[in-house]
Amino acid sequence: MSQDEIDIDNASLEQLRDILCNVNGKELLANRFRALFNLKCIGAESTNTEEAEKAITYIADCFQDESELLKHEVAYVLGQTHRLVAAPPLRQVLKDNNQQIMVRHEAAEALGALGDKDSLALLQDYYKNDPSLEIRQTCELAIERIKWEQSEESKTENIEKSLYTSIDPAPPMPSDVESKVEKLQRILNDQDTPLFERYRAMFRLRDLGTDEACLALASGFDDPSALFKHEIAYVFGQICNPVTVPALITVLKRETEAGMVRHEAAEALGAIGTDECTRVLESFLHDDERVVRESAIVALDMVEP
Ligand SMILES: [Fe+2]
Ligand SMILES: [Fe+2]
Incomplete structure (x- = not known):
């Protein structure tokens, strides 16, 4: 200093x-x-x-x-x-x-x-x-x-205590309503279900946090909504399970993808912080999109001990 x-x-x-x-x-x-x-x-x-x-x-x-x-x-x-x-x-x-x-x-x-x-x-x-x-x-x-x-x-819902302290856009789905990954994935991706319910399934899957739950969440990256996809990337940054890295890299590399999604994917890679994540992030330090470049800077700063 x-x-x-x-x-x-x-x-x-x-x-x-x-x-x-x-x-x-x-x-x-x-x-x-x-x-x-x-x-x-x-x-x-x-x-x-x-x-x-x-x-x-x-x-x-x-x-x-x-x-x-x-x-x-x-x-x-x-x-x-x-x-x-x-x-x-x-x-x-x-x-x-x-x-x-x-x-x-x-x-x-x-x-x-x-x-x-x-x-x-x-x-x-x-x-x-x-x-x-x-x-x-x-x-x-x-x-x-x-x-x-x-x-x-x-006040009465049976919501399992989460590992995460963030206040999220929706609370996790009560554990007695649904805890099966397959069913939660179906709710997550169902375009006819209200968005709030789909988010509740998303946060329940996050709290389950297993590899299987993470891969179910990754299926949300095919959604048409940038908002929805950026939230999936955000929860991957919280879970920090390396099983999500390939999906995050794919999203970050998609040039047609919205900045808000690519930004969140970059930050999640920073939070996970494996050598592969670092290498990929370094290659985005000069991205054409400012929000992606800046996310790579901040993400690499998170990786540093
Ligand atoms: Fe956001
Ligand atoms: Fe963000």
Whole structure:
């Protein structure tokens, strides 16, 4: 560390904000992600409400940035804080057509993760009227998630405790409703089943986590929806089972694939982190698509010990 470099793990809230928002114009992307992570921990976990809310405000400052990748992560992180003070900036982002689709998607999803009832009317509006399928589907899921959280079933359903602490776009399917991989795969891929149910099957398969469950999830990469495919890649990044590597590489290499899907595949490969993953990621450091290049940088940073 050079003398004027700040130790991110011992930085003040203001220093973290300045790194995240690249105030000096020369912060490395990987450091900006680390600053975001530290701010998120404070925003989500601090028992000092004032400090937590300040961290959340500082995180939201980053929505002025250009990097689609960083901003979508900012939106994601805000959705994981359990604090409704994060909702107003997220609503603003969903409404802002100058923001990229992946960022607006993540903002809508985050409103669902926060269980923000006050956003229901806005989400309904974008569910019905947004021209982007990814946004409409995200709003559909967020609405269903908020309704589910308010429902009686959410209190009585037999949901197995998950290994993962993330707040997901849908809860896993109750274990007494379905635990057979074959049946879950059928629900996962059934275009006539509501998306929320299909996501519930997806998260149940994630929680089962066996090789068989992973291969069932990989069949979701043939879905027509970029949103759906990016979520499959996301759960592969959580499971970190190397059996998913071939499917992730195929998706990352598909040039016709949406950036949001390829991005998530790259990050999952970073999380799995085998030598093969590293080699493949290195070959995407100069990809034509910015969000893929930046994902390769961040993913390789995850691999580093
Ligand atoms: Fe997402
Ligand atoms: Fe992502």
